[in-house]
Amino acid sequence: MRIVGDGSPESRQKGKLAVRAAYESGFTHFDHADIYGGGECEKLFAEVLRDIPGMRENIIITSKCGIRGKDNPISGVPARYDFSKEYILKSVDGILTRLQIDTLDILLLHRPDYLFQAEEVADAFQTLQDAGKVRYFGVSNFKPSQLTLLQSACPMPLITNQVEINVHNINALLDGTLDQCQQEHISPQAWCPLGGVVYPAWGNTFSPEDEARIKAEFDRQAKKYDTENWIIMLTWLLKHPAGIFPIIGTTNSNRIKASLQALKIPYSREDWYSLLEARNGQPVP
Amino acid sequence: MRIVGDGSPESRQKGKLAVRAAYESGFTHFDHADIYGGGECEKLFAEVLRDIPGMRENIIITSKCGIRGKDNPISGVPARYDFSKEYILKSVDGILTRLQIDTLDILLLHRPDYLFQAEEVADAFQTLQDAGKVRYFGVSNFKPSQLTLLQSACPMPLITNQVEINVHNINALLDGTLDQCQQEHISPQAWCPLGGVVYPAWGNTFSPEDEARIKAEFDRQAKKYDTENWIIMLTWLLKHPAGIFPIIGTTNSNRIKASLQALKIPYSREDWYSLLEARNGQPVP
């Protein structure tokens, strides 16, 4: 959760209210990363945990590590990934300290390190589990062959692969990622689920005509189900049999509460394919 | 078999003669789909079965389900795929009724449903097998990861993957589809095997120069083996070690009989690569 916004007191207060609203609405899974807000998001989340007695016991906290920024820790080093055991262990200590918790529920490796040694990562995971610092492990943005490689070295199951899925980017539906998830009972999570609906998708390639056509279909479905376009998008993701968990990124408390509507819509297969057709600009063959 | 043509009495009669010619020539495998001719092809085939005593016992009948058309069953629904248990069971009942047979030899899922749940499909297959309605199961147009997923849930082997293979579209040779077939002893079937030879291939990307170069090589080989270009194409497919079964789509009785020539041609590896080179416009590296 990028809950600190621009870091101003107002933004931080809004972020805390968003977390509280989510918790009070019944959300139980909170998604972090060591790099969100440069660590400030985890710290702010800790304040909410401190303010709401019993909250920690009722929720699942995910955080991620493995991305290291340009010029960090020293000037001149490039943006890079680092799955060395040393860096993973150090990162988790930082996460636990910032979140002020003893155990992280789920640790994800944020983006596949070109240089990861599967045995070394498995060793780091085992060390973290043995020390009681992390309960479960997963990955993010992994291709099937990368997940298979890492799993082959890990004694514990990798329980999730968090990838970008939205109306613009459906690669995970096409490249075997969700096939692998369904087969191996790995829960896929979708980041930027509302890209192309609420905000532009990364590397958008839709033409204005595409966008108009897609929006018209969203409009039609939102009207049919008496809801909003972005709720339809969440519903579309939830319909997939791999069991996609969309990561809701907003800090708008009303939106957080409203997003739960998506769970209750009796969304039809026909509408799922109609949206795919609008997205593709042509019917399936 | 799209044996009803335009549905006219002449077309239907031609279709029946084609089936009879195929059977009398020694063909034993007939390929249908619930959507060919809107179901009329299966019905017409049933007439031939009724006319020729003993034919049913001597042949293998394949049919397919899973594609649902636009505006069917109600206006406004899109073209889509449906591998729900309910729809598969209902589709097979329709196939059996139209073909007037008790048991379908092979059922294929026509195109991969984005929303298929492997366990649900496996359950449908088991139900059909237990009821004696279908003997064997397979798929069509599946990517390797999709076939692997479905097989992981099915107690019975998936025995075929029917994909497009022709001189224009050799994706199955390149993307692992035929590697998987050879490894898992799955029989690949080729639809539109004569695309780019007898009729234009789907989504043709060959330039006129490409087509002239390819035709010249077909001409050379047809002359060498004393046969016709389209027979060479069948021979080329039959040469592949995965054991490709080309699906012959013609209703021309003479062509049906002639196609058996392909089985007898002592086609050389050198000619196989010469045709590949003509197709690619360059030698292999």
Add this chain to the structure above:
Amino acid sequence: MRIVGDGSPESRQKGKLAVRAAYESGFTHFDHADIYGGGECEKLFAEVLRDIPGMRENIIITSKCGIRGKDNPISGVPARYDFSKEYILKSVDGILTRLQIDTLDILLLHRPDYLFQAEEVADAFQTLQDAGKVRYFGVSNFKPSQLTLLQSACPMPLITNQVEINVHNINALLDGTLDQCQQEHISPQAWCPLGGVVYPAWGNTFSPEDEARIKAEFDRQAKKYDTENWIIMLTWLLKHPAGIFPIIGTTNSNRIKASLQALKIPYSREDWYSLLEARNGQPVP
């Protein structure tokens, strides 16, 4: 090793000196193919083996077969691959005769034959191993699905996949090839490791701007590590956790000796990613 150069006495002498220099520098693995120099490279290598007592026992010799040239053995036949048992057995006999050795340490299949039957290749390998003609087997330029298919039929492990990897072509890092190697403990070998550095890469797509940017980064790193650009490239390959063995193709004795520097450079993860960033023209996301 393409050690015969243009075939002139001077070239041949240079080639022999290169082999000797490599051996005396501590190189223990020599990479051949039946087609290098039309067989002359293997013959020339045999002369060196004869000249240096004890060399054969101290080195590992790889050779490759499976590529057959245009117009060979008769005019009009195309460039092609041939993994038939008959051709593999005959090829190895040729290799052993030219190298004047009794046993080849490693036999690689040079490029995947579209028509290879895994069982037939496995049978050829077993025959060669039983006859004491080949100790170990591997492949070259295989996609993961092809290697998996062949391995599924072979009782012995395939120990290497020799593929093109260089600053221009990093496909093996992206398409699962190196993931498979790491997982299955297959040693990848890199051919043309210096493509794009010392000589243009195959099918180069870099613009002059790309090349300038990449060279600037090589220059920076070479200065930092007090070495040369091409040594940095070897170091970059050696840093990969799959355990890449770069195939050094030069016949320049000084370069051969110098290349060993790459093994001693304490190359950092940060520099690895800086070179990737220069190659890609953008930082990792």
